[in-house]
Amino acid sequence: MLDWIFYLLAAVFEITGxxxxxxxxxxxxxxxxxxxxxxxxxLFAFLLTRIDTALAGRAYAAYGGIYxxxxxxxxxxxxxxxxxxxxxxxxxxxxxxxxxxxxxxxLLAQ
Numbered sequence: 001m002l003d004w005i006f007y008l009l010a011a012v013f014e015i016t017g018x019x020x021x022x023x024x025x026x027x028x029x030x031x032x033x034x035x036x037x038x039x040x041x042x043l044f045a046f047l048l049t050r051i052d053t054a055l056a057g058r059a060y061a062a063y064g065g066i067y068x069x070x071x072x073x074x075x076x077x078x079x080x081x082x083x084x085x086x087x088x089x090x091x092x093x094x095x096x097x098x099x100x101x102x103x104x105x106x107l108l109a110q
Contacts, residue, residue, distance in 0.1 A: 003051050003102065007063055010047035011070035017041035019074070058101055065098025 020037025023029045051059040069091050072083045 003053075004066075006047050006050045007066040008070065010044050010063065011067050013040045013044035013047065014067065015070055015074050017044060019078070053102070053105075058105070062098045062102040065094035065096075065101075068094045 017037045017040030020033045020040065024031055024033040024037075048056075048059055048063060051063075053059045053062075072087050072091060075081050075087075076083055
């Protein structure tokens with residue numbers, strides 16, 4: 001259960017870090033935005049190491065679903081744009097895939 005918290009926090013830090021670079025390069029704000037962006041991305045990487053799995057690739061693959069959900073939440077809250085119906089369908093599919101990746105090996109081991 002704690003894995004989901006780490007995934008969600010990692011997503012917040014990754015999106016925030018990437019958005020800092022977007023803010024600098026695409027929205028033409030100060031290069032100083034790169035500094036908090038780099039700190040945020042380092043925290044993202046650290047948080048992914050806290051996931052309870054023996055294999056990094058499995059943690060990263062499962063994280064992909066969480067990242068997609070978080071990105072659409074960012075789209076709605078920060079960028080104030082309404083996700084499409086197909087976005088919601090994609091989120092459900094991705095969460096199902098993330099759950100299979102993360103919990104499948106544990107279920108098979110029982």
